[in-house]
Amino acid sequence: MMQSLWQSADPILRAYTLGAVILLVSAALLIWAVALLTKKDLSGVWRTYRGWLIMVPIAFAALWLGRTATIVGLALIAIVGFKEFARATGVYKDWVVTGTVYLGITALAILTAIKDPRTGDLGWYGLFMATPVYVIAALLAIPVFRDAYKGQLQRVSLAIVGFVYFGWMFLHLGFLTNSHHMYGYLLFLLVAVELNDVSAFIFGKTVGGPKLRPHVSPNKTWGGSLGALCVSLTLPWLLHASFPHFNWHELVLTGLIVGIGGQLGDLTISFIKRDLGIKDMGAVIPGHGGILDRVDSLIYVAPLFFHMVRWFQGIH
Numbered sequence: 232m233m234q235s236l237w238q239s240a241d242p243i244l245r246a247y248t249l250g251a252v253i254l255l256v257s258a259a260l261l262i263w264a265v266a267l268l269t270k271k272d273l274s275g276v277w278r279t280y281r282g283w284l285i286m287v288p289i290a291f292a293a294l295w296l297g298r299t300a301t302i303v304g305l306a307l308i309a310i311v312g313f314k315e316f317a318r319a320t321g322v323y324k325d326w327v328v329t330g331t332v333y334l335g336i337t338a339l340a341i342l343t344a345i346k347d348p349r350t351g352d353l354g355w356y357g358l359f360m361a362t363p364v365y366v367i368a369a370l371l372a373i374p375v376f377r378d379a380y381k382g383q384l385q386r387v388s389l390a391i392v393g394f395v396y397f398g399w400m401f402l403h404l405g406f407l408t409n410s411h412h413m414y415g416y417l418l419f420l421l422v423a424v425e426l427n428d429v430s431a432f433i434f435g436k437t438v439g440g441p442k443l444r445p446h447v448s449p450n451k452t453w454g455g456s457l458g459a460l461c462v463s464l465t466l467p468w469l470l471h472a473s474f475p476h477f478n479w480h481e482l483v484l485t486g487l488i489v490g491i492g493g494q495l496g497d498l499t500i501s502f503i504k505r506d507l508g509i510k511d512m513g514a515v516i517p518g519h520g521g522i523l524d525r526v527d528s529l530i531y532v533a534p535l536f537f538h539m540v541r542w543f544q545g546i547h
Contacts, residue, residue, distance in 0.1 A: 243473060244294060247418040251287055258283075286525070290421065298408045299344060301417070305405040306340035308522055312397045315512040315521045316503075320389045327373055328390045335366035336398040343405045352547050353409040363399050367391050396499075396530060397523065404533040410546050415473035420489070420536060422470070424528045427463045427493040434458025448501040456494055463490030481543055488535045496531030500524065 237245065262280060266273045293304035313332055317323035342359040346352065370390050374383035407416045435455025443451040464486035467474075471482065500523055504512065512521035540546065 240295070241414045243414040243418065246472070247414070247422070248291055248295075251291060255283065255287060294414065294417065298413065301408050301413075302340055302344050302405045305402060306336060308526060309336050309339075309398045309401050312401065312512075312522045312526065313393045315523050316393045316397055317390075319504075319507050319509055319512060320393075322386055322389045322393065325386055328370060328386055331366065331369050331373065332390050332394045332398065335362060335369075335394050336402070338362055338366075339398060339402045340405065343402060343408070354406050354546070356406070356546070359406060363395055366394050370394075400534045401526065401530045402533075403537040404529060406546070407533075407537060407540070410540070412474055412476070416536070416540065419467075419470055419473040419485075420529065420532060423463060423466045423489045424493050424532055426466060427459050427489055428497065428528060430462040431455040431459035431494065431497075444498060444501075447498055447505065451498070459494065460487075460490035463487075463493065476544060478543075481539070484539050485536065488539060489532055492531040492535045493528035496528040499531065500527035 258280060262273055262276055265271070289304075293300045310333060313336065314323065314329075317329050317332075323329055339359060339362055342355045342362065344353075345355055347355045347357070349357075370387050374380060374387065377383075404417065404420070407413060410416060431451065432455065434457070435450065435452045438452070438454030438458055440452045440454035442449060443453050443456050464483070466489065467477070467482040467485040471477070474481075474485075477485070500512065504510065512523040537546075
């Protein structure tokens with residue numbers, strides 16, 4: 232049965248799954264070898280690796296289970312991500328405001344999953360794009376119905392930012408499941424965004440240079456940023472099989488979206504955490520912090536990539 236499932240699966244999904252297994256095994260062997268040769272304590276590295284051992288199988292399990300499971304998984308990530316943000320900012324104690332955002336994220340997931348009643352296409356695109364209007368209107372109406380004003384502007388404003396950023400922008404990733412190229416799009420973004428982050432770290436340590444944004448993220452340098460951008464511009468060409476229908480300009484745009492958008496997403500969460508005076512948005516993933524610490528780059532990249540694809544190729 233497993234062999235039959237493997238053979239019947241999308242070839243892009245099979246290729247990325249095999250690649251993920253090889254990378255996880257190779258990483259474990261490399262960490263073990265470095266620890267053996269250097270005699271250094273790599274417990275922190277192993278803790279981070281164990282986090283990947285949790286995240287990667289869960290992500291691939293959702294993809295193997297299909298479109299609906301992937302949408303549900305992404306919606307749960309958005310909900311947990313907003314919960315982390317709400318706890319960090321103090322919005323979480325207001326269950327009416329928080330519940331409204333949860334309902335808005337749930338509505339986005341449903342609209343992503345169902346068909347457009349006018350066109351019959353998977354995903355109700357028009358209402359998905361208009362959902363922020365209704366959620367924002369509902370959030371702004373809460374203080375009016377309460378006949379309250381003190382502290383309400385800050386609470387509602389934070390909830391709006393949380394819904395639009397961590398819910399609506401991120402769930403553009405879910406809407407990509409309605410494409411015939413679902414696996415190529417999603418798996419490329421997951422891999423490319425992580426490699427962009429890793430490249431920024433490696434080039435930052437080896438090349439260095441002036442600080443990129445010293446007050447927002449003191450450890451990031453221009454060398455790391457430019458190195459990551461170069462890697463991201465190369466990846467669409469190396470992984471062109473993920474979207475063989477892309478022309479050269481779409482490959483270049485994809486590289487720019489990942490290289491620049493990914494770093495902006497990372498820096499956005501950095502300034503939020505610094506303003507709040509916290510190191511991580513949560514502790515749900517061992518060695519990685521919270522959900523938002525792991526998907527911060529995808530939040531920026533998802534809508535930019537989605538609308539680029541929709542403009543040039545269409546989603547369905």
